[in-house]
Amino acid sequence: MPDIVISEYMHGAAFEALRSRFNVLLDAELWKKPDLLAEQVRNCRALIVRNQTPVTAALIDAAPELLVIGRAGVGLDNVDVKHAEQAGIVVSFTPDQNAISVAEISMGMMLSLARFIPAADQDTKDGNWQRNRFMGTELYGKTLGIIGAGKIGYLTARRAMAFGMRILAYDPFLTQDNILLSELQAELTDLDNLLARADVVSCHLPATPQTMGLMNRERFGKMKRGALFINTSRGRVVSEPDLVEALKAGIVGGAALDVRSEEPPKTGELESLPNVILTPHIAAFTREAQDRVSRAICEDVARVLDGKPSISAVRSATPKRLAAK
Numbered sequence: 001m002p003d004i005v006i007s008e009y010m011h012g013a014a015f016e017a018l019r020s021r022f023n024v025l026l027d028a029e030l031w032k033k034p035d036l037l038a039e040q041v042r043n044c045r046a047l048i049v050r051n052q053t054p055v056t057a058a059l060i061d062a063a064p065e066l067l068v069i070g071r072a073g074v075g076l077d078n079v080d081v082k083h084a085e086q087a088g089i090v091v092s093f094t095p096d097q098n099a100i101s102v103a104e105i106s107m108g109m110m111l112s113l114a115r116f117i118p119a120a121d122q123d124t125k126d127g128n129w130q131r132n133r134f135m136g137t138e139l140y141g142k143t144l145g146i147i148g149a150g151k152i153g154y155l156t157a158r159r160a161m162a163f164g165m166r167i168l169a170y171d172p173f174l175t176q177d178n179i180l181l182s183e184l185q186a187e188l189t190d191l192d193n194l195l196a197r198a199d200v201v202s203c204h205l206p207a208t209p210q211t212m213g214l215m216n217r218e219r220f221g222k223m224k225r226g227a228l229f230i231n232t233s234r235g236r237v238v239s240e241p242d243l244v245e246a247l248k249a250g251i252v253g254g255a256a257l258d259v260r261s262e263e264p265p266k267t268g269e270l271e272s273l274p275n276v277i278l279t280p281h282i283a284a285f286t287r288e289a290q291d292r293v294s295r296a297i298c299e300d301v302a303r304v305l306d307g308k309p310s311i312s313a314v315r316s317a318t319p320k321r322l323a324a325k
């Protein structure tokens with residue numbers, strides 16, 4: 001029976017090092033087979049996942065030897081952290097390791113929407129040469145509204161500053177004297193004010209009970225007419241039917257979504273709208289980010305299995321379960 005179960009894609013030197021020291025089961029498709037997964041974790045001491053494996057209370061209970069859950073990524077919405085903590089299991093994750101990649105794709109989305117790059121590409125490949133059809137707008141001098149000014153929001157805003165954009169930020173956990181906001185010359189404001197003033201709204205939120213469906217009909221209705229909307233964070237912070245309605249009404253001028261309320265999504269109206277760009281949750285998928293994420297999680301899981309404290313635990317750094325044995 002494996003010591004470490006990895007239920008999603010993993011690669012790199014740190015993974016190979018882990019594999020050379022422990023009995024590792026890597027099955028990148030295991031997240032699709034919950035019954036098999038529950039069987040495989042029965043005797044394992046570590047489980048490593050990305051965002052597609054639901055680490056539920058039932059799965060945790062099926063693994064009485066489990067000491068550490070490694071989440072290769074930043075979002076913890078697929079892990080029942082509370083239940084794991086109660087069971088004395090360390091939950092380790094990799095905040096910051098993929099932040100630059102997400103910020104870069106957010107800028108890519110912004111430029112793609114403002115200049116119709118995907119549509120112009122397709123049209124040109126279709127044999128056309130329609131310059132007037134793709135009259136875009138500059139980002140220079142426009143206002144970017146960042147919803148959620150954590151690491152990724154901050155890095156996105158910094159890049160937008162280099163394009164000459166003004167920054168508005170909404171984040172209930174920050175105050176205006178925050179040093180990073182000062183660096184961005186950003187104005188911290190309430191959500192309604194941000195929505196009313198921003199030419200581009202970019203979401204950088206975790207999925208929590210407070211953020212679920214935050215961008216709904218009412219909030220889209222408060223956006224500046226024709227503003228662009230980007231979500232590279234979590235799909236469930238957006239009500240997709242309400243976004244479709246706002247796009248059709250011209251309230252939202254264009255939207256770029258890397259994340260969906262259901263992943264993979266069912267094909268619906270969003271797919272048929274011309275002013276929408278959709279990508280399959282690839283914001284963190286760069287060689288550099290994945291090298292950092294894989295290394296950070298593999299090394300941290302090895303630390304815990306070696307009896308050392310985790311250096312990227314969500315809460316407790318050592319497995320209380322071990323002490324209880």
Ligand code: MLT
Nearest residue numbers: 050051072073074075284
């Ligand atoms: C993250 O939460 O780190 C990103 O969304 C990528 C991922 O979940 O794998």
